[in-house]
Amino acid sequence: MADIVYKEGVLTQEVFSALSASVGWPTTEPETAARAVCGTRYAVCAFDGENAVGMARMVGDGTWSWYIEHVVVLPEYQGRGIGTRLMEHVVAALNRSIPKGQGLSAALTSAPGKEGFYTKFGFSPIPSDHGTAMGVVLEDKENRRRE
Numbered sequence: 001m002a003d004i005v006y007k008e009g010v011l012t013q014e015v016f017s018a019l020s021a022s023v024g025w026p027t028t029e030p031e032t033a034a035r036a037v038c039g040t041r042y043a044v045c046a047f048d049g050e051n052a053v054g055m056a057r058m059v060g061d062g063t064w065s066w067y068i069e070h071v072v073v074l075p076e077y078q079g080r081g082i083g084t085r086l087m088e089h090v091v092a093a094l095n096r097s098i099p100k101g102q103g104l105s106a107a108l109t110s111a112p113g114k115e116g117f118y119t120k121f122g123f124s125p126i127p128s129d130h131g132t133a134m135g136v137v138l139e140d141k142e143n144r145r146r147e
Contacts, residue, residue: 004046004053004082006089011043015052019072041066044089046073046082053077056086058106063099068108087121094138103139110134 013034021027028036037043041062046054054073060066068090073082098104110118110132115125123134 004048004080004085006044006046006085008042008044008089008093010045011037011040011055011057013037015045015055016057016070019052019055019074020070022074023072036069040069042090042093044086044093046077046086048077054082054086056090058090058093060106062097064102064104066094066097066104066106068106071108083117084120087118091121098138098140101140103137105135105137107133107135 013030013036016037017028017030017033020033037057039059040057041060043055043057045052054071054077056071057069058066059069071083071086071090073086094104094106106123107126108118108123110123110125112132115132115134118134119125122136122138124136126133126135
């Protein structure tokens with residue numbers, strides 16, 4: 001296996017659809033997938049050569065509120081640290097977007113049994129009937145406003 005390369009801002013509707021289908025998510029019409037990709041504020045994809053093997057994408061206002069919509073790795077590539085590297089890119093992007101002297105919130109919904117993966121990145125569980133919502137608040141501690 002070649003080295004996995006991570007690229008930001010290259011997510012396409014085709015990659016989105018293929019990776020989503022690979023983990024058993026419902027098939028999405030091309031127009032729907034294209035709208036989802038268009039609404040993405042941040043995306044990072046993992047590539048093995050020319051083949052996309054993973055993605056993470058976020059939606060939100062780009063400042064204070066973010067939602068990590070998808071973190072997906074092809075089943076045959078799972079367990080190799082790719083999901084961890086994708087989340088490291090996501091967390092770095094979140095940290096870059098913290099408004100000076102303020103903070104932001106980010107949320108996601110974890111698949112059942114995967115909550116521990118996200119706690120490594122500071123997310124805390126918020127149980128629900130549809131999976132476990134996970135949330136984190138990040139702050140610009142160096143430039144925090146002093147009251």
